[in-house]
Amino acid sequence: MTSVRPKLKPDQPKGVTAWETATGRVVWMAEDGSWSDDPARIGVFTGDEAEARLAAAEGQEGIVTDPYFMQVAEDGAIDGRETLRETIRANGPTVHPEFQRSSQ
Template sequence: MTSVRPKLKSDTPKAVTAWATRTGRSVWMRQDGTWSENVGEAAPFLGAEAEVRLAEAMGQEAVVTDPYFMEVTESGRIAGRETIRETIRATGPTFIFGEGI
């Protein structure tokens, strides 16, 4: 199954996000290329650098799964039309597993 994600303009700040292969948790790429479970540590990338960073993430299948861009502000805060979805990913499930829905 593939998801439909918005195409972002090259001048739009982007963060690279994915799921940690080992834990399944949401992760965000830091400026140094390492991964964090804290969305506040997500680095904003622009233009060609963003494309290079996404390509790097796609080559890390043992570490992350399904990396993609999400729109952020220049300071790295979640932005754009995917704000609600990405906020939920950043804060975790909206219900407690095992306690029903």
């Protein structure tokens, strides 16, 4: 399963994000290739390495669902034209404080 997202240039810093298949939680690929539900651990990838990381994520369908690139700054902060969407994914629903992520 894939979602159409804006195409990012090869030299643009990217993170890989997905949903954890078992729980439905938002996860991000860390620098070491593991998955974390902590947005502070977003790995920053560019060029061929980014493409290889996304391909690896797509091969982990039993662990994660719908992996895709998201634009990040060089320090891993959420950035770019989908900042609002990705910020909501990182912090939880905006409908009521009781539903927000408690780990933030």
